[in-house]
Amino acid sequence: MTDKQQHWETVYRTKAPDAVSWYRPHLDTSLALIERAAPDRGAAVVDVGGGASTLVDDLLARGYRDLSVLDISAAALNVARERLGEAADKVTWLAADLLDAPLPQARYDLWHDRAVFHFLTEAEQRAHYLRQLTHALKPGGHAVLATFGPQGPLKCSGLDTVRYDAGELARVLGDGFALVDSTLEFHATPFGTIQPFLYALFRRTSADTTGDMR
DSSP states (O other): OOHHHHHHHHHHHHSOGGGSTTOOSOOHHHHHHHHHHOOOTTOEEEEETOTTOSHHHHHHHTTOOEEEEEESOHHHHHHHHHHHGGGGGGEEEEESOGGGOOOOTTOEEEEEEESSGGGOOSHHHHHHHHHHHHHHEEEEEEEEEEEEOTTSOSEETTEEOOOOOHHHHHHHHOTTEEEEEEEEEEEEOTTSOEEEEEEEEEEEOSSOOOOOOO
């Protein structure tokens, strides 16, 4: 087990799902953007870094039939699976590090990431992420990325983070992705603090990207 895997396994084995800073009972902004970008309930949706999030519950309740959840922590995925009960069999669960996971090519219509990308503090990590995104997302597909906004925290769960505005995030993804829309959400943590989250919706415009990973 890598240090990164051990870190997240420890987080999810020692804290209740609603006792982490990123917890929300329902990811309303994510749900709205997903339904806007992929209204077909047969669309293939992957939630990367989904952890124990209730997003998969709400997507199932809305009739989505092709759902995958990927997380580096098997413990986090087990929380979600146990919560869903028999409905968990309708979901593909992937316990892996996103940066080197064996993702299928052009498999997904929509890629959702809330609070993974802002942990990638090194250019090489962001380059790996972009290769995975480009490999797995269909041309013409959409990506919903939620990162800490310009006034967000510089650390989360003991790890350094990177803050973005919509223009900076678009620059990093490069010419292969067109920014469709963005919004700033002020997330109230379970501890009473406020974290500004940038939500950005992108459409994949080509097979190749030339992102700026600096």
